[in-house]
Amino acid sequence: MVVAVTPLPIGNALRVQLVPPAGALFWNLLRNTTNVFPSATDPASTLVAQSTETVLYDAAGLSNGATYFYLAFYWTGAAWVADAASMSGVPAAAYFDNSTDALTLIRDRLEVGMQNEIARGNLVPSNKSGGVIQVLTAPPIFEETSFPVVVVHLTNETPAEHGIGEQVTMDGQGSDGLWNQTEGWLARTTISVIGWCLNPDVRINIRKALRRLVIGNLQVFYAAGLREIDFSQQDTEELTGTYGAPVYWAECTFSCLSPLAVGGQVEPITDITVDVQVQQVTLNERISSAGSSLQ
Numbered sequence: 001m002v003v004a005v006t007p008l009p010i011g012n013a014l015r016v017q018l019v020p021p022a023g024a025l026f027w028n029l030l031r032n033t034t035n036v037f038p039s040a041t042d043p044a045s046t047l048v049a050q051s052t053e054t055v056l057y058d059a060a061g062l063s064n065g066a067t068y069f070y071l072a073f074y075w076t077g078a079a080w081v082a083d084a085a086s087m088s089g090v091p092a093a094a095y096f097d098n099s100t101d102a103l104t105l106i107r108d109r110l111e112v113g114m115q116n117e118i119a120r121g122n123l124v125p126s127n128k129s130g131g132v133i134q135v136l137t138a139p140p141i142f143e144e145t146s147f148p149v150v151v152v153h154l155t156n157e158t159p160a161e162h163g164i165g166e167q168v169t170m171d172g173q174g175s176d177g178l179w180n181q182t183e184g185w186l187a188r189t190t191i192s193v194i195g196w197c198l199n200p201d202v203r204i205n206i207r208k209a210l211r212r213l214v215i216g217n218l219q220v221f222y223a224a225g226l227r228e229i230d231f232s233q234q235d236t237e238e239l240t241g242t243y244g245a246p247v248y249w250a251e252c253t254f255s256c257l258s259p260l261a262v263g264g265q266v267e268p269i270t271d272i273t274v275d276v277q278v279q280q281v282t283l284n285e286r287i288s289s290a291g292s293s294l295q
Contacts, residue, residue: 002029002070002087009264011093013059016048016070021081024074026052031070035088040073040080062091098182099260100225102189103137106254107152109220110193111135113213114150122209123148124202140196142243148197148206160188160257182263186227189258195250200237207233207250214254227257 004017020027030037030045037045048058048070062068071086114133117123125133129146136151162185193214195206214231221229231254238247 001083001085002072005068005070005087005089007089007092007094008057008059009093009095010262011064011095012062012091013057014062014068014089014091016056016058016089018054018056018072020054020072020074023076024081025077026050027072027074028080029056029058029070029072031058031068033066033068035069035086037069037071037073037082037086040075040082064091064093066090095262095264096180097262098180099184099262100258102157102226102254102256102258103152103154103191105221105224105226106191106193107135107137109217110150110152110210110213113217114209117209117213123205142247145196148195148202150206150210151192151194151196153192153194155190155192155253157187157189157258159185161186180263182261184259184261186257187260189256191254193252193254195252197248197250198245200248203235203248203250207235207252210250210252214252221256225259229254229256231255 001019001021002016003019004015006015006017007013008015016029018027018029028040028050029048030040030042031048032042032045034044046061048060049056058068058070067088067090069086069088071083073080073082075081114123114135118125118131118133123133125131126146126148134140134146134149136149137153139151139153140149193210195203195210197203197206211231211233214229218229231252233250233252236249236251238249
C-alpha cells in the first residue's frame, strides 16, 4: 500500500513510499486528480512508474498547490491487486539555500577592506572616485573607470567532496519543532582577484593590501564554512597601448572549498509502523542455517 506521499522542498515533485503485499512481483503506481482508479492500466490516470522500488519520485507535470491521488496495483503473477485506499499529496516549493557563495563573501570583505586601507593611508583613491576604491564583479569599462579598482571574478566552481547521501551539513531541529534537512557538496571554488592600476608603485601597494585583507579575513572565511584556502599573486602589465595608457595588474587567485547546500523543513517522526509477516513452518520441515540443521 501507499503509506506516505511527501512534497520535496524544491517544488513540483512528490516522494511516494510503498509497502507492497507479500507475493507482489512488481507494481504500477498510478496518479490522478479525481481519486478514481478503475484498473491498473487506467488511461485516465498517469502511470508514474512500473517498478520494484518501494520509494518512487514523481516530478512530471505536477503543479504546486494541486492535490494528487496515488494508488498502486501489484502484479502477483496471476492478477493485479489494488491498494485498499489511495493516498494524496500536495507539491509545494519550500526550499532554502544554505550555501556559502565564496565570491559574494570575498567581494563584500574586500569592499569594506579597501575603505579601511584608504583610512589607514595605505591606498589613495582617484580624485574622481568619490573617495572609494570600487570592487567590481566584471572587468571595468576603461574610459569610465576611476583607477585603482579591484575586480573579483569566478573562474571555476566544481563539486570536490560528496558526503553519504549528499549530506554536507548536519540536520538540525528548529525552535518550531521542524527538522532542517539539506543536500549538497563541498565545491572547489577558484576566484580571480585583480587590482587594476595605472602606476607600478600603486600596484605594489594594492597587491600588498589584497594579501593583508585575505589573511586578515581568514577567521571570517572559516566561520562562513570555507576550507583549504589558498591565495597566490603575480604582477602583469599591458604597455603596448591597447588601453590608450599603460595598465598594471596585481593578479591574484583565491581558491577554497565552499559548502553548497539546499534543503527544506520536514515534520519530525512521531510514529513508526511495523509490518510483520508470519510464515508457519510445519514440524517435519527442515530448517537449515549456518551449516547446521534442525529436524
